[in-house]
Amino acid sequence: MKRTVGIGVFGVGKMGQAHVRRINDSLRGARVVAIGDPAPEFAHKAAPGLDLPDDAVAESITEMCARPDVDGILVAAWDGEHEAAALAAIAAGKMVFCEKPLTPSVEGCRRIIEAEEKAGRRLLQIGFMRRYDTGYQQMKQVLDSGRIGDPLLAYCMHRNPSQGERFESHQIITQVMVHEFDISRWLFGEEITRVRVDRSRSTSKAPEGLIDPLTAVLWTESGVRINVEAVCFGRYAYDIRCSVLCEDGDVALPDQLAPTIRDASGVRHEIGTDWLDRFKDAYNIEIQSWIDSVIAGEQDGPSAWDGYAAQAICEASAEAMGSGAEQPLDLMAKPAIYS
Structure with a gap:
């Protein structure tokens, strides 16, 4: 079992950058080895401020999924990008954490559920951090x-x-x-x-x-x-x-x-x-729990079904x-x- 797993963060706005810092500075068992964004130039601009080299930037979610050093993918892009990113990660057999909403539509949530059923196991955790408060x-x-x-x-x-x-x-x-x-x-x-x-x-x-x-x-x-x-x-x-x-x-x-x-x-x-201050500890516990799932290769947090029901x-x-x-x-x- 790997002691340290590599994480790719797709979407590096306020939430994504907070997760990068959280993983690299506060949590155990993981390092952010790749970042990406629907606007790749934004990821390139963000990399130096996150103490990441420019070669850590993946130009697309497909490229991020193909990297052998990426064991799990955290999706924090804007809502409309969640479905495509989650489906790409599931297809690649990567553990994925997706901030809410799972997708902006019930139909999109069903497609993600169908992808996990096809994979034969749960690969996705959705970001309902209050459960960890x-x-x-x-x-x-x-x-x-x-x-x-x-x-x-x-x-x-x-x-x-x-x-x-x-x-x-x-x-x-x-x-x-x-x-x-x-x-x-x-x-x-x-x-x-x-x-x-x-x-x-x-x-x-x-x-x-x-x-x-x-x-x-x-x-x-x-x-x-x-x-x-x-x-x-x-x-x-x-x-x-x-x-x-x-x-x-x-x-x-x-x-x-x-x-x-x-x-x-x-x-x-x-x-x-600020919600990031109010639920700081909950976010840390939530992401640490997901990292532990990536290490174990078994998902047990809030699921795609929870995202669909919500x-x-x-x-x-x-x-x-x-x-x-x-x-x-x-x-x-x-x-x-x-x-």
């Missing part, structure tokens, strides 16, 4: 133990200080709520069966025409109701909360990760403004946002390799 892990342990009874209701809140200039209303679902969709499936170990999306008065802090905030209601197979709130131009902080009411008590995500400050101004907690919820939610009606989910039969 200590607070969410503690919540799941309580729920799985059954000591506060069966879950009844859940509330998820996701507030961002701002978004990019080109941010559109549907992205509140596909870029923000998607995290709540996945973490709900994971916390309860059940699929979502139906969803409704409600609009409210939009904040004046959002660009004109943008719907913000947005709320959704989801139901699991056993009938747990999940209320999801998403705000994209909340201004004050990056604020993530989650709580679950059960028959004999409730459990909540730790509200603050920073220390309590007491001074002449009163008692307060500082709140972060995208199906996103598409049903987008339809519900347009129609105002409750939308059912009709998932394909779950392939055996994901059971």
